[in-house]
Amino acid sequence: MNRLGLYCSRCSARLPFRYQEMKCDCGGTLLVDYDLEHIARTLTKEALQTRYPSMWRYKELLPVSNPDCIITLGEGWTPLLRMQEWEQKLPIKRLWIKREEQNPTGSFKSRGFSVAVSLLKEAGATKAAVPSNGNAAGAFAAYAGRAGIEASVFIPMDCPPLIVDECPLYGAATFFVDGFIHDAAAIIEAGKQDQGWVNIGTLKEPGRVEGKKTMGLELAEQLGWTFPDVIIYPTGGGSGIIGMWKAYQELKELRWIDGPMPRFVCVQEEGCQPIVDGIACSQAESDQAAGVEASPTGMRVPNPPDLAFILSIVEQSGGTAIALSKSQIAEATRTLGSQGISASPEGSATWAGLLALCDSGWLRPSDSVVLFNTSHAMKYVKFGSISALPIIKSYEDYCRL
Numbered sequence: 001m002n003r004l005g006l007y008c009s010r011c012s013a014r015l016p017f018r019y020q021e022m023k024c025d026c027g028g029t030l031l032v033d034y035d036l037e038h039i040a041r042t043l044t045k046e047a048l049q050t051r052y053p054s055m056w057r058y059k060e061l062l063p064v065s066n067p068d069c070i071i072t073l074g075e076g077w078t079p080l081l082r083m084q085e086w087e088q089k090l091p092i093k094r095l096w097i098k099r100e101e102q103n104p105t106g107s108f109k110s111r112g113f114s115v116a117v118s119l120l121k122e123a124g125a126t127k128a129a130v131p132s133n134g135n136a137a138g139a140f141a142a143y144a145g146r147a148g149i150e151a152s153v154f155i156p157m158d159c160p161p162l163i164v165d166e167c168p169l170y171g172a173a174t175f176f177v178d179g180f181i182h183d184a185a186a187i188i189e190a191g192k193q194d195q196g197w198v199n200i201g202t203l204k205e206p207g208r209v210e211g212k213k214t215m216g217l218e219l220a221e222q223l224g225w226t227f228p229d230v231i232i233y234p235t236g237g238g239s240g241i242i243g244m245w246k247a248y249q250e251l252k253e254l255r256w257i258d259g260p261m262p263r264f265v266c267v268q269e270e271g272c273q274p275i276v277d278g279i280a281c282s283q284a285e286s287d288q289a290a291g292v293e294a295s296p297t298g299m300r301v302p303n304p305p306d307l308a309f310i311l312s313i314v315e316q317s318g319g320t321a322i323a324l325s326k327s328q329i330a331e332a333t334r335t336l337g338s339q340g341i342s343a344s345p346e347g348s349a350t351w352a353g354l355l356a357l358c359d360s361g362w363l364r365p366s367d368s369v370v371l372f373n374t375s376h377a378m379k380y381v382k383f384g385s386i387s388a389l390p391i392i393k394s395y396e397d398y399c400r401l
């Protein structure tokens with residue numbers, strides 16, 4: 001087996017593989033450790049090319065040891081779309097959008113939950129629960145349904161109704177929480193013993209980071225085993241940034257890539273921006289639970305579980321973090337829509353961030369940039385918001401408008 005155990009992202013302690021309690025005694029986050037020397041000897045880039053286009057093409061770098069336990073809905077290998085027209089208009093060299101909205105549950109969350117639910121299956125778990133701003137709940141519900149695992153999802157009550165409504169459709173026990181995502185997480189922590197739930201919230205178990213790592217592996221493969229200069233990613237709990245950073249470390253150790261680490265840019269919405277504030281004041285103590293004003297999206301996480309880790313990744317990569325206003329994000333949704341791309345507010349924030357970083361001169365004319373469109377615009381449609389459209393029955397009606 002390629003999975004050796006766990007290592008601490010802060011103090012480098014090594015531990016046997018376990019499945020819950022991913023905090024080291026020093027407070028650092030535990031990550032999966034692989035036998036990369038063995039993988040380098042036995043797996044080649046050429047062999048990968050013959051495999052099915054899904055994220056499970058990287059199975060040697062994923063922690064599921066029993067292939068019969070893999071729960072898949074066809075996730076990953078999403079298109080990387082080049083935006084040539086915008087390369088002409090913006091002061092950067094190359095621009096792509098990674099179309100994560102094309103995953104089986106309409107968001108990048110499919111990746112993390114494919115691995116997390118496979119690990120649940122492997123461990124023989126029958127019940128699990130997740131706190132979520134929506135997309136994680138939908139993805140967990142779908143994969144748990146396929147695995148025959150009883151899912152409970154806890155979602156702040158102002159989250160997008162279409163995303164929430166999908167959860168019972170997949171068979172999950174679905175609850176609105178009068179509060180934020182950390183309030184939802186507190187309910188699970190309080191009830192997990194009584195209810196027998198495995199808590200698969202952000203950084204509570206090893207699978208979700210590993211699944212998100214495949215975004216980085218895939219990006220490198222799609223770019224001919226190179227990374228772009230800059231990755232702009234909508235950040236909430238931070239497991240996507242941690243996963244892509246880990247992909248870079250592992251590919252470097254495998255000697256499959258040799259360039260510098262991409263500069264990671266975290267985008268958030270104004271009114272809930274712990275990463276932006278943490279970068280600005282170089283410390284990880286910005287508890288933002290009070291006074292949250294940002295919209296209910298995946299970026300609205302006032303207290304990321306390991307803020308210090310996210311800040312260290314952004315800093316060591318030479319990246320930055322930027323907060324965008326609601327109107328900048330809404331404008332970006334329209335711009336991407338006019339290019340045929342259905343972008344969620346989170347995905348749109350990457351576009352708004354790109355424009356702001358071009359304006360400020362932070363991005364360089366030689367930079368290649370990848371934006372992550374992490375979910376679909378459609379999932380965020382509010383009931384009633386299309387009622388302003390004209391209703392007609394004939395061409396005469398049309399002419400009278």
Ligand SMILES: Cc1ncc(COP(=O)(O)O)c(C=O)c1O
Nearest residue numbers: 135236237238240298346374375
């Ligand atoms: C669409 C979308 N984008 C981005 C994020 C934030 O991702 P991460 O938890 O990896 O920071 C989320 C999380 O809920 C999300 O749903």
